[in-house]
Amino acid sequence: MPESAFSVVTAADNPNLRDENSRIAAVAWPEFMLHDPVARFFTELYDYFPQHQFGLADEATGEIMCIGNSVPLACCKDLLELPDEGWDWALEKGIKGHEEGTTPTVLCAIQVMLPPAHRGKGLSHHAVRVMKEIGRSHGLPNMIAPVRPWLKADYPLTSIDRYITWTTNDGLPFDPWLRVHVRQGGEIIKACPRAMCVSGTIADWEQWTGMRFPESGLYIVPGALTTVSIDYGVDQGIYIEPNVWTVHRAQAFRLS
Numbered sequence: 001m002p003e004s005a006f007s008v009v010t011a012a013d014n015p016n017l018r019d020e021n022s023r024i025a026a027v028a029w030p031e032f033m034l035h036d037p038v039a040r041f042f043t044e045l046y047d048y049f050p051q052h053q054f055g056l057a058d059e060a061t062g063e064i065m066c067i068g069n070s071v072p073l074a075c076c077k078d079l080l081e082l083p084d085e086g087w088d089w090a091l092e093k094g095i096k097g098h099e100e101g102t103t104p105t106v107l108c109a110i111q112v113m114l115p116p117a118h119r120g121k122g123l124s125h126h127a128v129r130v131m132k133e134i135g136r137s138h139g140l141p142n143m144i145a146p147v148r149p150w151l152k153a154d155y156p157l158t159s160i161d162r163y164i165t166w167t168t169n170d171g172l173p174f175d176p177w178l179r180v181h182v183r184q185g186g187e188i189i190k191a192c193p194r195a196m197c198v199s200g201t202i203a204d205w206e207q208w209t210g211m212r213f214p215e216s217g218l219y220i221v222p223g224a225l226t227t228v229s230i231d232y233g234v235d236q237g238i239y240i241e242p243n244v245w246t247v248h249r250a251q252a253f254r255l256s
């Protein structure tokens with residue numbers, strides 16, 4: 001999609017963007033993904049950092065076709081020392097850091113999402129680029145991203161460490177979303193095996209997935225990047241999602 005076909009709207013300009021975020025999240029994500037408890041910090045994300053929450057609006061109709069979210073945070077001096085945690089860690093760290101008055105050193109990507117009707121038009125490339133431009137214009141030239149490699153949902157039994165080594169014939173990442181980040185200048189650093197954690201009762205999981213879990217064990221669930229562990233002993237289902245740290249460095253940035 002050409003750049004002239006959309007405009008960038010931030011939540012600082014348009015407070016309705018947070019309602020659009022909820023509307024699009026409901027159709028963009030598998031239900032269980034909406035039950036990560038850390039997602040509650042989206043309220044503060046919009047309150048504290050409205051300039052970093054944006055939408056790509058159709059120039060002709062004004063419809064929001066894509067949402068991008070990011071959070072400034074204070075990170076380790078050496079970006080290669082990113083933790084085994086990912087999305088949960090970053091969102092909570094950014095919000096708590098702001099409340100404690102910490103000065104952010106880096107921008108962290110939190111989410112890009114489109115309703116199904118607007119997918120496959122190349123908008124996600126624009127979203128990653130716009131996210132970085134907004135960060136740069138607010139004094140944060142480097143961006144880290146705990147990337148959710150969504151096509152891994154087709155390969156839930158493959159380890160994340162193997163999955164991120166898979167490439168296309170032209171040497172780019174096999175996973176389409178990792179490929180977008182690399183094409184936009186990102187560098188894959190390492191897996192973050194504990195990026196997100198979703199936990200609930202077995203009844204919760206049956207409701208979220210529309211599946212039945214007749215006994216304790218590991219289950220393949222549509223949309224999940226790895227298996228969900230069901231334990232009747234404690235009436236609990238746990239999903240620990242692996243993601244992939246990528247770093248988008250500004251040219252002047254040096255690691256050490």
Ligand SMILES: CC(C)(COP(=O)(O)OP(=O)(O)OC[C@H]1O[C@@H](n2cnc3c(N)ncnc32)[C@H](O)[C@@H]1OP(=O)(O)O)[C@@H](O)C(=O)NCCC(=O)NCCS
Nearest residue numbers: 028111112113114119120121122123124125148150176179
């Ligand atoms: C992931 C997502 C943001 C991609 O947005 P998009 O605008 O539809 O993607 P694009 O059209 O820019 O395509 C990006 C790449 O994915 C590929 N792709 C898109 N849909 C695909 C599909 N169904 N199967 C395989 N590859 C696909 C494209 O070919 C492209 O690869 P290329 O750059 O090598 O050509 C969108 O599908 C989405 O919102 N998904 C749900 C939320 C999500 O998973 N967000 C990402 C994690 S935060």
